[in-house]
Amino acid sequence: MKFNTEKVLDTLKMVKHPESGKSIVELGMVEDLEITEDKIKFSLVIKSAKDPFSKSLIKACERTLKFYLDENIEVEVEPKVQHFEAAAFKAPNKPFAGVKNIIAVASGKGGVGKSTIAANLAIALAKTGAKVGFLDADIYGPSAPIMFDLVNARPVATQEGGKTWIEPIEKYGIKIISIGFFVEPDKALIWRGSMATNAINQFINDGNWGKLDYVVIDMPPGTGDIHLTLVQAIGITGVVIVSTPQEVALADARKGVSMFQQKDINVPVLGLIENMAYFTPAELPNNKYYIFGKGGAKKLAKEMNVPLLAEIPLVQDIMEGGENGKPIALNADDPMGKAFRQLADNVILQTEKRNAEMAPTTKVEMKEGAGCSTH
Numbered sequence: 001m002k003f004n005t006e007k008v009l010d011t012l013k014m015v016k017h018p019e020s021g022k023s024i025v026e027l028g029m030v031e032d033l034e035i036t037e038d039k040i041k042f043s044l045v046i047k048s049a050k051d052p053f054s055k056s057l058i059k060a061c062e063r064t065l066k067f068y069l070d071e072n073i074e075v076e077v078e079p080k081v082q083h084f085e086a087a088a089f090k091a092p093n094k095p096f097a098g099v100k101n102i103i104a105v106a107s108g109k110g111g112v113g114k115s116t117i118a119a120n121l122a123i124a125l126a127k128t129g130a131k132v133g134f135l136d137a138d139i140y141g142p143s144a145p146i147m148f149d150l151v152n153a154r155p156v157a158t159q160e161g162g163k164t165w166i167e168p169i170e171k172y173g174i175k176i177i178s179i180g181f182f183v184e185p186d187k188a189l190i191w192r193g194s195m196a197t198n199a200i201n202q203f204i205n206d207g208n209w210g211k212l213d214y215v216v217i218d219m220p221p222g223t224g225d226i227h228l229t230l231v232q233a234i235g236i237t238g239v240v241i242v243s244t245p246q247e248v249a250l251a252d253a254r255k256g257v258s259m260f261q262q263k264d265i266n267v268p269v270l271g272l273i274e275n276m277a278y279f280t281p282a283e284l285p286n287n288k289y290y291i292f293g294k295g296g297a298k299k300l301a302k303e304m305n306v307p308l309l310a311e312i313p314l315v316q317d318i319m320e321g322g323e324n325g326k327p328i329a330l331n332a333d334d335p336m337g338k339a340f341r342q343l344a345d346n347v348i349l350q351t352e353k354r355n356a357e358m359a360p361t362t363k364v365e366m367k368e369g370a371g372c373s374t375h
Contacts, residue, residue, distance in 0.1 A: 003035055003069055011068045015060045018053060018199040020157075021182025024061070031080060040065055040073060043080040053198060054079050095204040095234050098211035099133065101351050103270070104230065104239040106260075108252025110221035113275040114242045115143035116322045117312065117343075118218040120329040121240075124344035126173045127332060130213040133168065133175040137200055137230065138220045142180030148172065149325020155181050158208065165208035172330060175212065177203045197229040204233050214351075228364075231265055235361040238270035238354050240309060240347065243300070245274060245293040250300050257304050265364055270350040271307035272297050273343065276314040285335070288313070307350060310343040312336075 012030055013023040024030055024044065033042040044061065046054045062075040096102060105118035115138060126132040136144035145151045148171045155177065158165050168175035179199055209215065217236075220226050230236065239260050243253035253272065260267040274297030278288040291314065301308040312318070318336055321328040329340040 002037060002073070003040070005033060005035065007069070008033065008035060008040055008065070011065055012061060014064050014068070015057065016183060017057065019202055021179075024057065029057075038072075038074055039076065040069075041076040041078075043078050045080050051079075056198065096209060096215060099209060099215050100212065101214045101237040101355075102217065102234055103214055103347065103351065104217045104219050104236050104267070105242060106219040106227070106239050106256050107221050107242045108249070108254070108256040110141070112221075112242050112244045112249055113312075114221065115141075115147060115218050116318060116327075117242050117273055117275055118216055119144070119147040119322065120318075120327045120340045121343060121347065122174050122214075122216040123172055123327050123329040124337075124340040125214050125216065125347070127329070127341065128344055128348065130348075131211065132173070133209050133212045133215040134177075135203060135207075135215055135217045136176070136178030136180060137203075137217050137226055139179050139199065139226060140220065142178045143218065143322075144176055144178035145180040146325060147322050147327060148174075148176055150176065150178075150181070151325075153181055160208075164206065166203065166206050167208050172327075175209060177207050179203075197226065200226055200229050201233055204230075227259070231267060231364040233363065235363050236267045237361060238268045238351060240270050240273055242273045242275055243297050244276045245290070245296040247293070247296065250296045253297070254300060254304065257306065267361055268354050268358060269304070269306045270347060270354065271309035272301045272304075273309050274298070274311045277311035279314045282316070307346070309346045309350070310339065312339060312343070 009025050009030065013025045015024050016022065017024055017027055017029070020027065029045040031043045031045055034040075044054070044058060046057075058077045058079065061077050065075050066073060103121075105114055105121065107114040119134070122132050122134045134144065134148075136142045145153065150169055150171055153169050155169055156167050158167055166177060168177045169181065170176070217230065219230070241253050241256045243249045257269050257272075259265065260269055276292055277297070278290045278294070280288055297311070298308050313336075315336055317334065318328050321330075328334055328336045331337040332341065
């Protein structure tokens with residue numbers, strides 16, 4: 001026998017259930033484990049025959065065992081129905097029912113500082129007196145636990161009205177939910193797209209967000225499953241696109257703008273943010289060095305007919321604030337704190353303009369084998 005029970009169970013602890021963030025072993029979902037020389041067989045306990053997580057969890061078990069133990073081992077996982085009390089809970093008919101404005105922060109590519117911008121924007125919005133939430137939807141690279149100094153934080157669940165709610169963690173006056181609160185910080189998240197989208201839907205439908213003026217969503221880079229999940233689940237008020245001045249980043253930002261402006265998606269683009277626009281050394285605060293080029297986002301904004309909301313410089317204090325869990329926007333007297341406050345004011349202005357001139361964004365309905373349409 002190649003593997004003993006302890007080794008197999010330890011490996012399966014890496015598979016997390018999206019609904020609770022706990023491992024399937026900790027939840028007691030692994031039963032009837034049988035191990036032979038060339039096969040691992042067990043039952044996976046699920047809520048019902050229609051459990052939306054069952055197929056993705058079974059595939060995750062198979063993939064994890066083969067990856068960490070032996071790619072040639074045969075893995076057989078049989079679903080075993082067990083009706084839990086939680087199966088009776090139903091999601092609300094309207095997610096984010098108490099939220100006035102949902103602002104997505106997106107980027108065409110990674111590495112442009114999108115999460116730093118999103119975190120500072122949320123804090124700057126809160127400093128205007130608005131009630132703000134922050135949804136970290138960057139499933140494979142969640143930054144909120146570090147950015148908000150919440151690395152060891154774990155949300156609690158509460159029962160109300162016959163439903164289980166995830167209580168957002170409050171920090172700096174902001175309600176925050178991140179996948180980073182539910183997984184081990186040093187473990188890679190080995191999930192297929194379906195598991196990631198299920199987790200996002202869980203945060204939207206079961207998060208106890210309450211009444212908020214804004215929810216800022218830190219989107220994953222690129223254009224993929226999570227983006228489509230979000231526009232299907234909620235009517236996003238508007239999106240801001242983050243880019244750096246390099247042509248390669250601007251090309252991807254152009255694709256990001258185009259995605260949201262597609263007829264079948266039609267989420268208003270509130271504007272572009274150029275991050276790392278120039279470098280200003282602390283000892284020479286009036287000097288600007290355009291390391292990555294100059295005016296690229298401004299030109300793109302004009303080309304795409306959207307506002308340029310801000311040009312954020314490359315400053316060490318911004319990076320250090322994010323690394324230390326104290327984003328620079330907390331310091332209203334700092335020049336960069338003032339820059340993010342101006343960004344927040346511009347986002348509020350564009351949001352109010354959008355709401356005055358346009359109907360609320362509708363959810364997108366995807367039709368299999370066809371395009372997508374709104375309803």
